[in-house]
Amino acid sequence: MSAVEIRPVSGIAVEPWLDELADLRIRVFRDYPYLYDGSPAYERDYLDRYARSEQSLFVLALEFNRLIGAATALPLTDADPEFMAPFEQYGPAPERVFYFGESVLLPDYRGEGIGHRFFDLRELYARDFGFDVTAFCAVVRDPDHPARPGDYRSLEPFWEKRGYRPAPALTARFPWRDLGEEEETEKTMRFWLREAGEGE
Template sequence: MQSLSFQTKQGREIESVFDGLAALRIAVFRDYPYLYEGTIDYEKAYLKTYSRSERSFLFAIYDGPAMVGATTCIPLSDETADVRQPFEAAGFDGSTIFYFGESILLPEYRGLGLGHRFFDEREAHARSFGRYQTACFCAVERPEDHPAKPADYRPNDAFWLKRGYSKVLSLRTYMEWPDRGAEVSTRKPMVYWMRDL
């Protein structure tokens, strides 16, 4: 932990670390359950959603010059239509919800309490505006018998429950990306988790 440093960025400032953040997302999301086959160009286009939002937030962890972990959040109303749609369809007031994006950390830095730090930082940022009542995020759902599932795989559900989040099975969206080794994108079900701020 002594070699690690931390940076926060907001809104347009996030563009300054797009390269490192995009590379880290690709590296971490290659693993199960996302099995993501990403490209830097696609990642940069995706991340522009965050640089366009004045209230978006990035908390990044560095070991020397290398970004080894990062997490983001953004008002739900500033997110893309596919993220907002389930809430709009269910009648939620999106202006009171903060959406938590990725929590990504290279494997060798896990188990140090940084996952809790990610949630602490995002929750504090969302609360700082005094108007957001709920935090949410979504996670991919894979079938239990997925052939790429490692024998020792443990989902993050227990950690998320400990943080006070509940899975809301009625709130789902679908996102597309190519699985590792595939050339064609396929739709993946994403289920939401929520908690009061």
């Protein structure tokens, strides 16, 4: 493994890295399947919500103090209402859920176990705070999407090995502009859940 430091940071202590993290999210999410044409201003607003949560967690991957990857998490009750709504309707209760916002990592550093460290630390943090469900959501794309690269490898097998399962009833729709598109369109996001003890 390269000389990468994994550094957990909570709440407002992440402030010095927020601009780098916003840039990293934009760079990574430009790739399929998100194809996200993001803006720094939106990213900062989004990340500020995490920074304001007293129980949020940022797992930073740093190489010589340069941010090359990060994962975020916070109590679902501190997340945007759109993330909570499916749980309020179908369960489990939002108060039980620690929500994983994203895992972003530059391509050159993938395959070195950093993604597992991102999940390990967030799951440990969730248990320490008494949450018995961890969850995240991922975009749903048509398998025949024209922008899907021929060598694309889904992360679903990785998530399943860690004990996560898709919850068909738990979906949300969020608008963003795909690369090369003029207008925003709504995308379906499906939630994946893991109960405490699964995948361990």
